[in-house]
Amino acid sequence: MSILKLIKPRVLAAIKAVSTAAAEIPTVADCGYTSGAGNPKQALLADIQVRGILSAAKRLKLDPTDFAKQIVEKLDLQGVGKATVDGPGFINIKLDDAWLGDRINKLFWGADPRLGAEEWTGRVVLDYSSPNLAKEMHVGHLRSTIIGDALARVLGFVGADVIRQNHVGDWGTQFGMLIAHVYDTDDVNLDQLQDLEALYVQAKIRFDVEEGFADRARDYVVKLQAGDADIVKKWEKIVEVSLMHAQKIYDTLGVLIKRSDAYGESSYNADLPNVVTDLDKAGILAVDQGAKVVYTPAFQKDFGKGKPVFVVQKTGDGFGYAATDLAAMRYRVRHLKGDRLLYVIDNRQSLHCRQLFDVSRRAGFLPENVEATHVGFGTMMGADKKPFKTRTGGTIKLAELIASAQERAYALAKEKNEKRSEADRFTDAQVRDIANKIGIGAIKYADLSKQRDRDYVFDLDAMVQFEGNTAPYLMYAYTRCRAVGRGATAATEASSSAPIATTTTTTPPKLVLTHNAEHVLATTLLQFPDEIANVIATSCPHHLCGYLYRVAGAYSQFYQACPILKSEGEVRASRLRLCEATAELLKTGLGLLGIGVLEVM
Ligand code: ARG
Numbered sequence: 001m002s003i004l005k006l007i008k009p010r011v012l013a014a015i016k017a018v019s020t021a022a023a024e025i026p027t028v029a030d031c032g033y034t035s036g037a038g039n040p041k042q043a044l045l046a047d048i049q050v051r052g053i054l055s056a057a058k059r060l061k062l063d064p065t066d067f068a069k070q071i072v073e074k075l076d077l078q079g080v081g082k083a084t085v086d087g088p089g090f091i092n093i094k095l096d097d098a099w100l101g102d103r104i105n106k107l108f109w110g111a112d113p114r115l116g117a118e119e120w121t122g123r124v125v126l127d128y129s130s131p132n133l134a135k136e137m138h139v140g141h142l143r144s145t146i147i148g149d150a151l152a153r154v155l156g157f158v159g160a161d162v163i164r165q166n167h168v169g170d171w172g173t174q175f176g177m178l179i180a181h182v183y184d185t186d187d188v189n190l191d192q193l194q195d196l197e198a199l200y201v202q203a204k205i206r207f208d209v210e211e212g213f214a215d216r217a218r219d220y221v222v223k224l225q226a227g228d229a230d231i232v233k234k235w236e237k238i239v240e241v242s243l244m245h246a247q248k249i250y251d252t253l254g255v256l257i258k259r260s261d262a263y264g265e266s267s268y269n270a271d272l273p274n275v276v277t278d279l280d281k282a283g284i285l286a287v288d289q290g291a292k293v294v295y296t297p298a299f300q301k302d303f304g305k306g307k308p309v310f311v312v313q314k315t316g317d318g319f320g321y322a323a324t325d326l327a328a329m330r331y332r333v334r335h336l337k338g339d340r341l342l343y344v345i346d347n348r349q350s351l352h353c354r355q356l357f358d359v360s361r362r363a364g365f366l367p368e369n370v371e372a373t374h375v376g377f378g379t380m381m382g383a384d385k386k387p388f389k390t391r392t393g394g395t396i397k398l399a400e401l402i403a404s405a406q407e408r409a410y411a412l413a414k415e416k417n418e419k420r421s422e423a424d425r426f427t428d429a430q431v432r433d434i435a436n437k438i439g440i441g442a443i444k445y446a447d448l449s450k451q452r453d454r455d456y457v458f459d460l461d462a463m464v465q466f467e468g469n470t471a472p473y474l475m476y477a478y479t480r481c482r483a484v485g486r487g488a489t490a491a492t493e494a495s496s497s498a499p500i501a502t503t504t505t506t507t508p509p510k511l512v513l514t515h516n517a518e519h520v521l522a523t524t525l526l527q528f529p530d531e532i533a534n535v536i537a538t539s540c541p542h543h544l545c546g547y548l549y550r551v552a553g554a555y556s557q558f559y560q561a562c563p564i565l566k567s568e569g570e571v572r573a574s575r576l577r578l579c580e581a582t583a584e585l586l587k588t589g590l591g592l593l594g595i596g597v598l599e600v601m
Pocket of ligand 1 (some may be wrong): 127130131132168325328343345406569
């Protein structure tokens with residue numbers, strides 16, 4: 001459980017004992033961690049600060065210092081910590097070292113695999129990745145894939161039943177285009193299609209320049225949707241090859257998406273006419289210039305002078321993206337029975353999502369008790385601050401991007417390796433393996449550590465560095481923690497190198513925290529439940545990244561200030577435990593971001 005959640009009711013009880021009127025002010029007992037490792041001076045004074053007192057005192061016309069003093073007198077923190085009044089109306093709480101040590105033991109060597117994070121039961125339908133098929137995955141698909149995957153992991157970790165939906169675009173014009181091109185080109189053997197991208201590029205050129213080709217492509221789409229057997233067969237083949245390509249990327253990236261998570265636009269085809277009928281029954285369907293639409297006046301501002309329409313069926317029978325999403329909405333609510341629906345989609349589709357949710361509510365597709373959220377994200381930019389492209393303006397394939405991150409990481413890892421003593425040096429194959437993992441971790445972490453709704457500059461050189469807020473830095477922090485443990489094992493010739501989760505010690509050694517750096521590290525480690533809760537509440541993984549970076553920082557200060565292997569007795573045992581707990585936390589935290597750790601690097 002979060003320490004804040006444990007302290008807050010006690011603070012509130014004390015406030016109530018002093019003033020019932022104050023206790024009724026909603027924010028009165030608000031407390032937060034002091035910045036800990038980031039601000040050592042503040043951390044020396046307090047671990048937690050109660051922040052709502054001052055404004056409550058003002059409201060009730062009380063003297064804030066007096067008020068705070070009275071509260072502190074009534075505050076029962078027996079065994080947990082000590083409270084003091086700081087300045088006008090702040091209450092500082094310093095946690096007790098013995099209590100902290102005990103909690104670390106309970107969380108890291110107890111039976112709780114969630115390390116204190118609160119359980120979240122319920123079903124989440126998570127729409128992420130969702131590329132348009134028929135061409136290879138490119139950088140534009142990266143953010144949804146990475147952010148969505150981190151959320152899937154965090155939600156799964158706290159006990160949610162996560163249903164992944166890879167809402168692939170498998171039904172649009174791009175297929176008509178490819179099929180038309182395949183019909184015209186004798187030498188395309190769909191059974192042996194290797195280079196999907198080349199086929200796509202050829203077809204796209206014809207689509208853009210060749211007279212009549214675009215019309216034929218559209219005609220094929222109509223035939224496909226009408227179920228023409230031969231065309232359907234070709235379409236299936238192309239979808240299959242596309243999905244295979246995508247799956248390769250997912251596997252390389254180490255994301256959770258499986259082939260069976262693909263539930264594409266085409267899956268909803270048969271239900272689209274029903275959607276239209278039901279919108280009509282709900283009394284919200286209108287006809288606008290021949291198209292079937294739902295007006296969404298709540299979003300008039302986004303349409304300027306135009307009519308605020310959500311186009312469900314275009315003129316001439318074609319159902320669009322909106323209709324498919326309405327059908328998917330019903331499927332996720334009625335069939336998948338989601339309690340919470342998350343859509344990890346580019347910010348550029350924000351209006352689409354708002355309209356989708358609005359129309360779904362009004363049509364009765366999205367009941368009150370189901371929450372739908374657009375988890376939007378900004379654009380990945382190149383060094384020129386423009387959407388990330390190749391030098392010639394083309395889109396960058398994901399496979400190439402991953403390879404270049406791994407190549408950069410390899411250069412750095414190789415350099416590092418050469419500086420090692422001969423006995424400790426890795427083989428080239430090992431360096432490659434390390435670099436491949438760093439490369440993937442670097443790409444993911446660079447993305448996840450940014451506030452997701454902002455655009456960010458993709459900087460390969462920065463993300464593979466071993467210093468700063470990067471994946472290699474955190475991965476290395478883990479490796480260093482583990483190395484300390486191995487050093488101790490070697491020194492004492494103790495046999496247990498088992499991961500702590502499986503270590504069963506009946507009476508764990510007491511943690512004795514003797515130095516402020518240990519105190520700060522322990523308090524930081526125990527903030528894990530709060531950070532997880534924050535990620536779940538906001539769907540923003542960067543909170544977890546920032547937290548892990550703080551943990552690594554606190555560890556680093558501890559490591560510098562406190563001799564470990566050279567210390568003795570229970571202090572030594574205790575410091576080793578802190579190393580192990582830090583390792584466990586970094587491994588768990590990075591794992592939740594989809595980043596694997598290395599025992600040596
Ligand atoms: N395929 C879409 C695109 O690439 C994204 C789909 C997102 N999911 C959804 N339910 N609309 O733009």
